[in-house]
Amino acid sequence: MKAAVLKGVHQPVVLEEVNKPEISSDEVLVAVKNSALNHRDVWIQKGQYAGLKFPIILGSDGAGIVYEIGNEVKNVSVGQEVIICPSWYWGDNPKVQAKTYKILGLPDNGTFAEFVKVPAEFVYTKPKHLSFAQAAAYPLAGLTAYRATITRANVQKDENVLVTGIGGGVAFFAMQFAIAQGANVYVTSSDEQKIQKAIELGAKGGFNYKQGDWDKIATQQTGGFDAIIDGAAGDGFIKLIEVAKPAGRIVFYGGTAGNINNILPAKVFWKQLTIMGSTMGSTTEFEAMLAMIEKHALIPLISHEFELNDIQKAFETMDKGNQFGKIVVRI
Numbered sequence: 204m205k206a207a208v209l210k211g212v213h214q215p216v217v218l219e220e221v222n223k224p225e226i227s228s229d230e231v232l233v234a235v236k237n238s239a240l241n242h243r244d245v246w247i248q249k250g251q252y253a254g255l256k257f258p259i260i261l262g263s264d265g266a267g268i269v270y271e272i273g274n275e276v277k278n279v280s281v282g283q284e285v286i287i288c289p290s291w292y293w294g295d296n297p298k299v300q301a302k303t304y305k306i307l308g309l310p311d312n313g314t315f316a317e318f319v320k321v322p323a324e325f326v327y328t329k330p331k332h333l334s335f336a337q338a339a340a341y342p343l344a345g346l347t348a349y350r351a352t353i354t355r356a357n358v359q360k361d362e363n364v365l366v367t368g369i370g371g372g373v374a375f376f377a378m379q380f381a382i383a384q385g386a387n388v389y390v391t392s393s394d395e396q397k398i399q400k401a402i403e404l405g406a407k408g409g410f411n412y413k414q415g416d417w418d419k420i421a422t423q424q425t426g427g428f429d430a431i432i433d434g435a436a437g438d439g440f441i442k443l444i445e446v447a448k449p450a451g452r453i454v455f456y457g458g459t460a461g462n463i464n465n466i467l468p469a470k471v472f473w474k475q476l477t478i479m480g481s482t483m484g485s486t487t488e489f490e491a492m493l494a495m496i497e498k499h500a501l502i503p504l505i506s507h508e509f510e511l512n513d514i515q516k517a518f519e520t521m522d523k524g525n526q527f528g529k530i531v532v533r534i
């Protein structure tokens with residue numbers, strides 16, 4: 204089969220002919236129709252990720268058709284159109300993942316290939332209203348957004364919610380899920396056009412985080428935020444503490460802008476803020492996300508589509524950060 208292989212840190216991802224995976228009795232072989240990139244793939248290529256292993260076929264997102272099933276598999280059949288949950292072996296505690304936890308696409312080979320093998324328990328029927336490309340956009344970023352927004356921030360109808368860096372893959376889904384909950388959603392971005400596009404897609408307004416006093420403008424216009432979903436962290440995080448309402452919740456799932464060096468303790472404790480970290484999600488949350496996508500007939504925003512043999516360009520596009528929405532790969 205053809206697969207995009209990464210052989211080491213700072214190497215390009217190259218298309219090669221490799222052996223088709225062999226499945227065991229509880230696994231499924233999926234013929235991948237589409238996959239999608241996450242920032243994780245770029246961090247791995249740059250060597251900025253734990254547990255590196257080479258050569259590796261990256262790719263955590265995938266949708267396709269079941270090609271072969273193991274003897275003991277009961278929940279899926281050959282020919283079924285499926286979406287893959289990339290979050291494996293979360294464990295029994297809904298509050299935190301177990302030591303057994305892993306993400307598809309490192310250490311196990313992922314979806315930037317014609318075929319991927321997956322334990323059958325992580326394969327779900329593709330929502331009918333989504334194309335394969337649309338379905339492939341959701342898994343990792345959607346699940347991260349679902350847990351951060353719905354489980355952790357517990358966003359409710361009519362609350363004011365701020366989603367930062369709306370150009371990001373996770374951020375877009377956080378906005379979409381918070382709107383589906385009936386919240387008043389605002390965004391931040393470095394790009395005026397992305398703010399306008401977010402407003403067209405249902406956001407109530409937006410603020411440019413490059414503008415020094417955006418926090419003051421945001422507080423004046425909205426009265427502050429009950430919940431904030433952030434993937435950047437960094438020294439800009441201090442402004443999120445400013446714009447949070449008293450008793451507000453701030454959930455962050457990423458650190459694109461680096462460490463937070465400047466939190467003022469008194470602001471956090473006097474305002475009775477809750478600051479929470481969030482990572483990926485369980486299969487229960489993946490199922491709840493699929494239910495929400497189907498109930499509201501949600502569709503993702505796809506920024507770019509690349510052929511598998513152009514995948515290195517997809518990595519460079521994500522690294523530059525010019526995208527708005529997901530970067531999808533056609534297999």
Ligand SMILES: NC(=O)c1ccc[n+]([C@@H]2O[C@H](COP(=O)([O-])OP(=O)(O)OC[C@H]3O[C@@H](n4cnc5c(N)ncnc54)[C@H](OP(=O)(O)O)[C@@H]3O)[C@@H](O)[C@H]2O)c1
Nearest residue numbers: 242368369370371372373392393435457458459460482483
């Ligand atoms: N914990 C988890 O489970 C998990 C899962 C997925 C991702 N992540 C992490 O979350 C982060 C985002 O991931 P992604 O895949 O959504 O990446 P992405 O699509 O590459 O997100 C990039 C976006 O980040 C925004 N951004 C950059 N600097 C910012 C800043 N200083 N303040 C606010 N926003 C800023 C930009 O938004 P604008 O273009 O609008 O300015 C940019 O478009 C990454 O660090 C990733 O590693 C964590």
